[in-house]
Amino acid sequence: MLLSKLREALICVQAGRVTLPYPFAPHDPAPGFRGKLSLDADLCIGCGGCAAVCPSGVILIRDDAPMVRTLHFSLARCTYCGRCSEVCPEGALAHTLEFETATNTVDDLELSLDVFMGPCQRCGRCFPPPTSMEQLPVRGFRADTSCARAGADLPAPGLLDLWAPNGVTSAVDLRRPTP
Amino acid sequence: MIATATAEAVTLLTSRLGAGLLVARELEPDLLWVSVNPADVRTATATMKELGTRFLVTVGIDERPLGGGYGIVHLFAMDDAHQFVAIDCPVSAGDPRIDSITPLIPGAAWAEQEFHDMIGVEPVGHPDPRRLVLPDDWPKGVHPLRRDVAYNYRPPSVEGAAPELKSPPKGTSVVPIGPFFPVLEEPARFRLFVEGETVVGCDYRGFYNHRGIEKLGDSVLTWDRIPFLAERICGICGFIHSTCYCQAAEKAAGIVVPRRAAYIRTIMLELERIHSHLLWLGIAGHIIGFDTVLMQTWRIREPVMWLTEEISGNRKTYGMNMVGGVRRDISDAQLPRIRDVLATVEREAIAVRKAITDDSTLHARTKGVGPLSTEWAREICVVGPPARASNVPIDARLDHPYAAYDDLPPHLCLADGCDTWSRVIVRLDELADSIRLVREAIDNLPTGPVLAEFDEIPAGRIGVSAVEAPRGEAIHFVMTGGVNRPYRWRVRAPTFPNLQAIPAMIRGQSIADVPITIGSIDPCFSCTERMETVDCRDGRVRVYSLKELQALTQSASTGDGGYDL
Numbered sequence: 108m109l110l111s112k113l114r115e116a117l118i119c120v121q122a123g124r125v126t127l128p129y130p131f132a133p134h135d136p137a138p139g140f141r142g143k144l145s146l147d148a149d150l151c152i153g154c155g156g157c158a159a160v161c162p163s164g165v166i167l168i169r170d171d172a173p174m175v176r177t178l179h180f181s182l183a184r185c186t187y188c189g190r191c192s193e194v195c196p197e198g199a200l201a202h203t204l205e206f207e208t209a210t211n212t213v214d215d216l217e218l219s220l221d222v223f224m225g226p227c228q229r230c231g232r233c234f235p236p237p238t239s240m241e242q243l244p245v246r247g248f249r250a251d252t253s254c255a256r257a258g259a260d261l262p263a264p265g266l267l268d269l270w271a272p273n274g275v276t277s278a279v280d281l282r283r284p285t286p
Numbered sequence: 287m288i289a290t291a292t293a294e295a296v297t298l299l300t301s302r303l304g305a306g307l308l309v310a311r312e313l314e315p316d317l318l319w320v321s322v323n324p325a326d327v328r329t330a331t332a333t334m335k336e337l338g339t340r341f342l343v344t345v346g347i348d349e350r351p352l353g354g355g356y357g358i359v360h361l362f363a364m365d366d367a368h369q370f371v372a373i374d375c376p377v378s379a380g381d382p383r384i385d386s387i388t389p390l391i392p393g394a395a396w397a398e399q400e401f402h403d404m405i406g407v408e409p410v411g412h413p414d415p416r417r418l419v420l421p422d423d424w425p426k427g428v429h430p431l432r433r434d435v436a437y438n439y440r441p442p443s444v445e446g447a448a449p450e451l452k453s454p455p456k457g458t459s460v461v462p463i464g465p466f467f468p469v470l471e472e473p474a475r476f477r478l479f480v481e482g483e484t485v486v487g488c489d490y491r492g493f494y495n496h497r498g499i500e501k502l503g504d505s506v507l508t509w510d511r512i513p514f515l516a517e518r519i520c521g522i523c524g525f526i527h528s529t530c531y532c533q534a535a536e537k538a539a540g541i542v543v544p545r546r547a548a549y550i551r552t553i554m555l556e557l558e559r560i561h562s563h564l565l566w567l568g569i570a571g572h573i574i575g576f577d578t579v580l581m582q583t584w585r586i587r588e589p590v591m592w593l594t595e596e597i598s599g600n601r602k603t604y605g606m607n608m609v610g611g612v613r614r615d616i617s618d619a620q621l622p623r624i625r626d627v628l629a630t631v632e633r634e635a636i637a638v639r640k641a642i643t644d645d646s647t648l649h650a651r652t653k654g655v656g657p658l659s660t661e662w663a664r665e666i667c668v669v670g671p672p673a674r675a676s677n678v679p680i681d682a683r684l685d686h687p688y689a690a691y692d693d694l695p696p697h698l699c700l701a702d703g704c705d706t707w708s709r710v711i712v713r714l715d716e717l718a719d720s721i722r723l724v725r726e727a728i729d730n731l732p733t734g735p736v737l738a739e740f741d742e743i744p745a746g747r748i749g750v751s752a753v754e755a756p757r758g759e760a761i762h763f764v765m766t767g768g769v770n771r772p773y774r775w776r777v778r779a780p781t782f783p784n785l786q787a788i789p790a791m792i793r794g795q796s797i798a799d800v801p802i803t804i805g806s807i808d809p810c811f812s813c814t815e816r817m818e819t820v821d822c823r824d825g826r827v828r829v830y831s832l833k834e835l836q837a838l839t840q841s842a843s844t845g846d847g848g849y850d851l
Contacts (some may be wrong), residue, residue, distance in 0.1 A: 114641035118582050118634075125585055137592070141599040162511035188514045188605040193613065202599070 136204050141187045143205040146180065146218060150199035152235045153178065153222030157191035157200055166191065173226045176233040180218035182208075291367030292318050295337055302333045308376075314537055316686065317370045317750055324358070324375040324384050331373065331387040334362050339371060340680070341391045341667045342752075343778035345763045346401030348432045352773075355379035356407045360387065360394070361750060361763065365685040370750045377407050386412040393667030393783055404431040416450045419493045423447035430501060437498065437505040452489040454479040461797060465494060469573050469801040472811035478792070478800060485792045485800060492785070492811055503775040504767065509535060509743060512775065513607045516762075519777060520813040521602065522562050523755040525554050527762070527777065527813075528607035530753040533688055534764040535609045535772070538749030539740060545690070547611030547736040552690040553624075553727045554594070554604060555753070556720040560631060561590040562756035563717045566808045567638075570710065573805045574651040579642065586634045593627045596620065611737035621728050632721045639714050652706040656791040656803030659704055666787045670758020670780050671716065672807050675701045675708035682754035694726050706806040716756075745773070755780050757808040779813035 127134060136142065153176040158166040165184045169177045192200040210216065224233035296310045299320060306326030313319045322330045334341075339362040347357035360373040377384050386409035388395045398409040399418035406429035409415070420430070423444035428435060454460050454477075464475040473494040479487040499519060503512050516531040517524035529551050536543060543551075564587035571579025591601040597616055598604035606612045616624075642648055658668065663676035673680055681698055683691040699715035701708035745768035753760050758780030767773030784807040791803050 108644065108646045111641055111643075111645040114637070115578055115582075115645070118637055118641060119578060122582065122585055125588075137596040139599050140595065141605065160510065162507060162514040186514060186518070186603070187600065188603075189599065189613075190510075190514070 136206060138204075140204050140206070141189045141202040143203050143208050144180070144182060144185060144187075144191070145201050145203050146220065147199045147201075148220055150197045151178065151220060151222055152197055152199075153224050153233065154196065154235050156194045156196065160190040160194050162186065162188060162190065170224075170233045173231065174224055174233070176222045176224045178220045178222065180220075182216040182218060183213055291364055291369060295334075295339075295364070295371060296320070298337060299330060299333050302329055306330075313372075313748055314750075316368060317372065317537075317748070319372045319374060319748070321374045321376065324377050327358075327360070327373070327375050328385050328387060328390065331360065331390050334360075334371065334373065335390060337364065338366075339364050340664075341393050341397075342370075342761050343763075343776070343782070344394065344397035344401055345774065345776040346405030346407060346431065347765060347774045348405055348434075349376075350379050351433050356382055356405055358384050358401060358405075358407055359763075360397075361761065363685065363752070365680055368686055370686070370752075372748075372750070382407045383410050384408070385410050388412050391667070392665050393786060396782060396786055397778075403429065405429055406432060419496055421447075421496075422449050430498065437501045449491055451477070455487060457481065458486055463800065465491075467801075470804065470809070470811070472809075474809070474811045476788075476800070476804070478797065480797060483796050483798075485795050485797060488789050488792060490785070490788070495811060500775055500777060504772050508770045509609050509772075512772070513609070514603075514605060516777070517603050517605065517607070519779065520755075520810055522565065522810065523558055523757065523760070523813075524603050525551075525558050525607065526753050526755040526760050527779075529555060529689070530751050530760050530762040531764070531775070531777075532607050532609050533751035533753070534749040534762040535743070535766075536749070537751060538747040538764050538766050539609070539743040540747075541610050541738055541740045543611050544735045544738055545732045546615070546734045547738075548690045549727050549731050550612050550614075550616055550736060551607070552694060553616065553724055554598070554606060555689065556723045556727070557590060557594055559720045559756045560717060560724070561587050561594075562808075563713045563720070564590070564631075564635070566713060566756070567710070570652075570706075570802065570805055573802045574648070576648065576651075579638070582638060586631060586638070589627050590631060593624060596623065608737060610740055611735070613737065615736050616728075616731070621731075624724065624728055628721050628724055632718070635714075635717055635721075648710075649707065651799075651802060652710060652806075653703070655706045655799045656709075656795065656806050657705050658787055658791050662790050663704075663787070666790065667783045668758075668787045669783055670755065670808075671709050671712045672784055672787065673758070674699060675712045676704045677702040680759070682752040682759040686752045688751065688753060690727060693730065694723055696720075696723055706802055709806045713756075742770070744768075757781060757810060758784055779810060781807065781810045781813055785809060785811075 155168050158168050158178070163184050163186045165181055167179045169179070171177070187202070189202055192202055208216065224235060226232065227234055292312060295318065299310065300307055303322060303326050306323040306329065308321040308323060310318065310320045320330070342361040342363055345359040345361065347359065349355060349357045354376055355378045358375045358377055362371045362373065363369070364371060375384055384407055386398055388398055388409070389411060395412070395414060396418055398412055399414065399416070401407055402409055402415065403417055403419045406427070423441070425441050428441065430439070458479040458481050461478040461480050462475065463478065464470065465473040475491045477489040478485050499515060502515060507515060513528040513532055517528040519527040564583045568580040568583035568587070571577065571583070594604060595601040597620060598606050598614060606614050658672065658676045660677045663673050663678050668676065668678070669680065677700055679698055679700060681696065683696045684698060697715070697719045699712050699719060701712050703711070743766050745766055747766040749764045751762050760780055761778040763774070763776040764772050765774040787807065788804060792800050795803060
């Protein structure tokens, strides 16, 4: 009994103080950590691969103006799985080492990107131009349209709305209509 | 051996059931599918019991869109023969009723209540036909896992809805524990029926955390998205659930996982067991007021969490599993780091074990506490360390080998004390064995790809997978659908059978021993996933309305005492 208590005391004494100085000193996670998502607007071609694989419905795609596809990211829903950055063919999406994402304003975690696309002559829907030469002039972020539209006419990011909101089509449903 | 056992089962079922046996097929090398006439379900179950099989769980499937009625599938395991047996009962949609098997197998009680709630097939003759999973204000006749109920259906809440209460035996008082109770991190409500200090019975209402995960899996998500949701079934053994789901899907689709991926899954599963057992030991210490154990085991555990963060990119919810293998490889540069962490954890865990095994305080609080006899452990179909501590030799890693456990067999850690102390010892043994397993796995890590490519998964295939989680065996059942997602995905977390053993474990025990007994099964309520009313001391059940309760708290705070408690 006594021996047992002495052994227990020894374990505690040997361990000493183990508390880390965080948050008074930085505590960087190991490389490869899946932190807050970063999006390089110049690289995005609007293919929608990220929206097709996202398990938590962070990324929504709208094609409601000719030539412009809107990608809307509700990062508050992100579960940091990293599937989007894995499938992005252009490397536009990446996980940073940033983990301090707490905010009082949920809008801080909303991100909208308009990508200039080519519309299909028959169905009118956007598609990325077939060759990389043709992609050159139409690729990228257009601040003039996105500022006016970002967030303003998007539905509130409630749980049920985001899964299948009216008028918003996820890339998955575009490709594979459910019967 | 395997074929013999299956053939024997089919022969016996044929002789007992006669024309009641509709079809018997070997769907997979380890899955025998037996369709029986629903009227003969009890005979079939009695035959399965005679064969010495262990009941796992029941899957209720709404097969009306496929031209059928409701499928009630009782799953059994023939552990010695490494086989699963599914007793499928096609219930007609016009008369959704089937004989209850709970009178034969007490461990089937919750599984049957669950399909009653979720699919709407009534288990006739069930000893406790109350609601189990659905909230008390959920409308009658709406069964969420039927295909015609939308995944986002939200019925309006009803004020004053209350569950049916089990009436306490005569002469006993009721001591409520929960729904929020400091010892248990998750909501669960126990009503203890006590005589003085001694517990003579109990009533349980849980499932406060029901999240509709299975519904999302078969209506919204796709094959490759589900592992990330499956991982969130449990905050501690998430990797177990994603592995179990992926394996069930892989079996259904006939995908062969690359060997390296199988080894990586084994490494992650065992790392999860190491940190989970250390976490449990700490919580067990905390429940009995021995916080030194909590502080020190959690300190020892932390490097394992950092290690999994380095390997997977996150300390929990590793996000590594996909149908077909794993997404992240373990680099050779990480191997020495894994060995270092294992060496430290092993040295420190041995020191803790040496220190606590002779601690008389710990003995006094755990020996003979929460007894569960071998017979009852078998009847209630208990799994994992509580089963092994009651001398039931089952371990999914040995009985139904998966990942790389065919190459790396674990030691079966048994104890015959049938009490909380034995559960401590079993877990400490398993902790040491897991460290050995991770070492062997990284020493023999094969080279090659980690993810298998596959085409569209055909509809109507079935896969059953078992994974030994730290708290017991998890079972996932997958029936494939044609639209890139399962038609039915059934999850049975290990706490589901183990929690049903609690009434047997606390009967005759002192009230003070109830928390550690509940703690000794390492409960995970959210994975398993009912409000009750205040009872008077004389055993009468009194229901307070929300308004009355508010008035009560107001009078208590102002001190004018309007109500006499």
